[in-house]
Amino acid sequence: MARSLDGLVLAPVADQAPGQVGTRTRFTYHEQDGAVWAEYAGGDVVRGRLVGTREGDRLDFRYVQLKTDGGTSSGHCVSTVVDLPDGRVRLDETWEWESRRGSGTSVVEQVTAHGH
Template sequence: MSAPSLAAADHASLDGRTFTGVSHSGSGEVGSATEFSYHQDRDVVWAEYSGGAVIRGYLVGTRDGAGLAFRYTHLNTDGRTAGGACESRIEVLEDGRLRLHETWAWESRPGTGTSIVEERR
């Protein structure tokens, strides 16, 4: 099976897809127990997320081809709110699932990092 074309990532809809964290660096609170439920309406994207260190979280932003830019905010298990900004790049895996490569920065406290979230099977 050949790898999907780069153009496939530009057109793959996020709507109705569920993702989980597979790797992260920095001071992030998203992990393998965190689940994201994505929605998309043209170039507008949003998601709800929870699990692991996150009780409830939301993100909202825009999409330009295979790129996403959004803000996120959540309540963690310590009872504190936190938020920041993220830019992501969509990758289409050989099996058709999506992977998001994220670069993020807290706005509510110091810290930056990278994460990868992958569509659940």
């Protein structure tokens, strides 16, 4: 199993649709006893939170976010934790909005101190 996500900072590798998370968004993850949660912000997101569970290399969580235009939105995401060859962590995500229409996939990768 991949290592704990606790304390890791991850960022999307590509921008999503306008008004959603993008490469300027940063997710700070926490993990304890099978629970995962994170705060995120940046780009079009003023403040976001996610909370859920981890079983093995599978995350299952819901997220809610406040955007710069004052709108809020929420959804459900299932992610697979992948260990990268350079020792960083990647999450392969499949998500679906619950507060509005839409779904998709995204990839976030660990951000290291020297900017990768």
